[in-house]
Amino acid sequence: MIIMKTNATSEQVAKIVEEVRRYGLRADVSKGRYRTIIGLVGDEHKIPFDNLSVLPGVKEAAMVEVPYKLISKEYSRFAEEGTEHTIVKVKDIEIGGDKPVFIAGPCAVESHQQLLRIAQDASEAGAHILRGGVFKPRSSVHSFQGLGALGEKEARDALAWLREAGERFNLATVTEVRGESQVELAAEYADILQIGSRNMYNQDLLAKAARTGKPILFKRHFGASIEEFLSFAEYIAAEGNKDIILCERGVLPTGKGKNYIRYTLDLAAVPVLQKETYLPVIVDPSHAAGRRDLIFNMSCAAIAVGASGLMIEMHYNPTEAIVDAKQAVTPDELKQIIYTCKEIDKLIKSASYGKD
């Protein structure tokens, strides 16, 4: 990491970037209010930091050992005096800001009518962002893979409905990209691109999605540690895209026999991530629980632990949903979840302790 002097010129910055490239690395230039930081993408051992530190405009040049540097809190602190957390802005919504953000919608986009109705319900319940899957990752090739699997026309139709529903009910939109060939298409229509749990390790998909410049909602793999999760988020940041929303959605349950849930929601991951990185962290209780009767409790807990938002599956008639029918809540339930979560959020934020 190279920290430039407060009065460093853009020529001096450009010179450093050039030097960095000469050693086979890429440079991530982060212009803060107070100074510019140049993060290095690649193996820093190749860089002669001593030589660089004496170049004009350079305040300090030193190696950062953690596998995630560009998204680490240290990096942010240097660039922007006092910055602890960044805000990802989508339309007029601030993820990571003062108030929790609620993402709701169906697991899969099923039809124009279904989506519009759910969008209206979500909006009325107080949600800010509409979710809807067009390309569904599934454990079995024999299961419904989303309307996107039927062809480009069907994919465009479904994505257009999502955009339409968002516009009509003043909701931002998010949809999952599962393969590289879907990235550009989805980016034409949706406000946020989601990388699902199973694709957390898919570095080529991460890089491609990052390059669209769209905010990325990035889910932790169910078998990944926090360190791995952040190391792969770094693949997004390394493309110059820092609009990353981290999402905890549950890890593999432990033990022999039944746990009565699908995944173990690791809520401690929220404050842990908030201490390691400046990125906003949200929680998806729906996929973790896999059952509707736990969503209220787990939503409350996620906000109480400090999450910046929730992603909840909702359907006006959960039992008729094609995918994951068992875990969707009703519009009325969503409304009550949002109401109670906002109250908890206010309570937590007014506490004098635990603010780190």
Place this chain on the structure above:
Amino acid sequence: MIIMKTNATSEQVAKIVEEVRRYGLRADVSKGRYRTIIGLVGDEHKIPFDNLSVLPGVKEAAMVEVPYKLISKEYSRFAEEGTEHTIVKVKDIEIGGDKPVFIAGPCAVESHQQLLRIAQDASEAGAHILRGGVFKPRSSVHSFQGLGALGEKEARDALAWLREAGERFNLATVTEVRGESQVELAAEYADILQIGSRNMYNQDLLAKAARTGKPILFKRHFGASIEEFLSFAEYIAAEGNKDIILCERGVLPTGKGKNYIRYTLDLAAVPVLQKETYLPVIVDPSHAAGRRDLIFNMSCAAIAVGASGLMIEMHYNPTEAIVDAKQAVTPDELKQIIYTCKEIDKLIKSASYGKD
């Protein structure tokens, strides 16, 4: 399970118990307000339910297939019309009642002075129960094993300090029993016996502790599923002791690399357990986190998810604690945790939804 008629006589009940024993099983007689239920301990396949169901006083006789019957919600519902959850009473404290219960204290009892001071701090912070380990389970034989390891005299001294501290500051007391030989000794002094995570599978210890009649604070093993946890809690109930407080304290973390915590606190376990059993469920955030700066957040989350109480390590000077110094909070922090948790609890309980 054999459900007696409302007007069944105690002779009729005794006759059934005798029959059950004839087949090599034990009988757990549960007298509810409305009727008596006879639970069977052992292999129910040996029982001719058809024959039993026609005996005088019997309303219904049927096999229960789950490995935990005596602590299942069904069992409770039959015995006590409308009973969803039971309350474990210790002195004037109700665990599983209207308000959350807070257990606090040092990881290990270190000295008379240390314990009295911490008890006073805990009491002033609003805690109800004082914890303090005399027999410490440790991963290394070379680590401090608690004052109890020094001999019976030292064990009795430490236990007496615990009792004294509890009495002086109006706190109930809980201490861990690690081996069978410590059970009777600890039961002489403490109000509640704790079975630690590593001993969850120790069925001989469970049975021996259960037979003291003392309430048992029973911690889930870090590698155990919910089904296993309840199946072993059944070992306590099978001795006729239903004063069981279940405690979630974290499961094995997932993935390669760092998770920055010791165990993954499985907060969904709280509502899941509350749906499977009538027993109260509490959470220990201290051992899961293993770091002090997460205790506030995780305590709030635990209460928000519906826990009936918390068990928190506290020390007036955490850095000088002999065991687990990194995870203890200060008295002042405890006070703020208790304050905020009580507020969250009220908020959650006033919500119209999520009440199961």
Place this chain on the structure above:
Amino acid sequence: MIIMKTNATSEQVAKIVEEVRRYGLRADVSKGRYRTIIGLVGDEHKIPFDNLSVLPGVKEAAMVEVPYKLISKEYSRFAEEGTEHTIVKVKDIEIGGDKPVFIAGPCAVESHQQLLRIAQDASEAGAHILRGGVFKPRSSVHSFQGLGALGEKEARDALAWLREAGERFNLATVTEVRGESQVELAAEYADILQIGSRNMYNQDLLAKAARTGKPILFKRHFGASIEEFLSFAEYIAAEGNKDIILCERGVLPTGKGKNYIRYTLDLAAVPVLQKETYLPVIVDPSHAAGRRDLIFNMSCAAIAVGASGLMIEMHYNPTEAIVDAKQAVTPDELKQIIYTCKEIDKLIKSASYGKD
């Protein structure tokens, strides 16, 4: 699954395929020596099996409930009377045949000279297939990502060296494809395409690689069950490509503290997979162990448990390897591993028991 009569005509088969498509599913036609089987790709609940079973040429039509049908042993048995295991042929090498197959080579292709020298060493040691990574999946964006990351020219060069080395030393070649954009390029040069552990869930990559028609070496994810592993192998088969070589390479280790290895090699997976599917199963001990001094023991165990081959990292000078230096064996060590493994294989195959 639809089983045709022995004397069914190709028109009758075509008619069934057409019917299947009418219901929105795809048909996998498998012509065995004795009869033709039509596997269904998609949700079988949409198919009226009763109607289909009375069409001309149909012997039997029934739903198969497992998520992996096309690669299940049952499917194979129907198509090919007596077939227990299939053989994947590459050049004159039979994977899944009478003798174990050995794949060896460097973790990453580093230079022309390096690869040729290792190929010669591998060949002389008795290996059949040369491995070499051009596109390296890495946990950190800051680590060396393979020569393929430098640009298409560098990727083509490295792949051409692999092909040249294979041809010169009479070895088949295998290389990993990490992203969709690399599939066609790699298929131009390599005999076998590898899907790495981290991409096991990447269904779009699986489908794209499958469609090249090349044999696919498919590695189990370190957090995946056997059922998931096979369900994702089914994505390859669903594209009509049954030349799949399954590879066990270790799962997440358990417990707190050190395990002194990187992943837990699940050797029971070998016979389990051999009982569930007809596909050949090999083992990669190098990535599981992550340390050279265990490779001999684990290779012997893998062959003893019944594996059809091994994939071993080898380097003439392990300590100078850019990637995974600690786990590569020397050419001499490889030779001794291959020698002892062949002896164990003969011994196991001559045993009268354990043949399933």
Place this chain on the structure above:
Amino acid sequence: MIIMKTNATSEQVAKIVEEVRRYGLRADVSKGRYRTIIGLVGDEHKIPFDNLSVLPGVKEAAMVEVPYKLISKEYSRFAEEGTEHTIVKVKDIEIGGDKPVFIAGPCAVESHQQLLRIAQDASEAGAHILRGGVFKPRSSVHSFQGLGALGEKEARDALAWLREAGERFNLATVTEVRGESQVELAAEYADILQIGSRNMYNQDLLAKAARTGKPILFKRHFGASIEEFLSFAEYIAAEGNKDIILCERGVLPTGKGKNYIRYTLDLAAVPVLQKETYLPVIVDPSHAAGRRDLIFNMSCAAIAVGASGLMIEMHYNPTEAIVDAKQAVTPDELKQIIYTCKEIDKLIKSASYGKD
């Protein structure tokens, strides 16, 4: 650890032991052929090593940082020049010697007739040690807990049958102790005491069993790392009992969905343990697999990876076994397993490589 000079007198050793006790630690005196080593049980930070190192007879005094010292290879090497592995001797059987040792028998002792017949079968098949459970750890209180659960008389009868069967067919015997109260009883009858997987963390049971002086067959918990396993084996050694036989029996499987086995047998644990400690390591494939059709393959793999022996459940009529009927092999199968394993063992031992 304190290494005495070759010519140190026993008075000098006694003086050191006294010093060690003065600081609150226990001393483990290990008299090797060449010199005496004094291991320290307890917190070594309390010991002034500089002061000790100048006492008469002391060659070297230094702290050992690993949680397992007394069973570490380093400790052994100092005591006994050239010692890599120790042998546990039971009757004329050498566990950890030149040839693999086979332990076989029923999961649970069911009757006099059953045990004698199985002992004869085991003996004829080539087994060296007879296993038979009298006190059975079970996940459900409602399952058969072994004859020992019926009372002391029944326990003594079952243990006497075990001893009788061993004597009559020239087999050593091993039985599990599940609770502290069973230790002395079992030690009266059996040659080896087994600590089961679920009791690995039960330090009071370990200490009590160790103090009988009997060899301890110590099984790894299914949720324990190698480091934890050895740290708890140290509890046995700390009582002065180094006759410990380590046993790998499978860890928790990974992933969602089916693995078609009960536990994942971690065979790499065998060479890893052999590098960390001098104790012999055996494998129990029966409990890991939980199914009979995998026992042959996994037994072969266990011997191929270097295990010093196997523990296999056998029954003349597996389907009528009361406990774990699905995993027992027949006498004829056992015979073939032993035959093939011995051949593999010879082959492995004759290899010039992989000897560590």
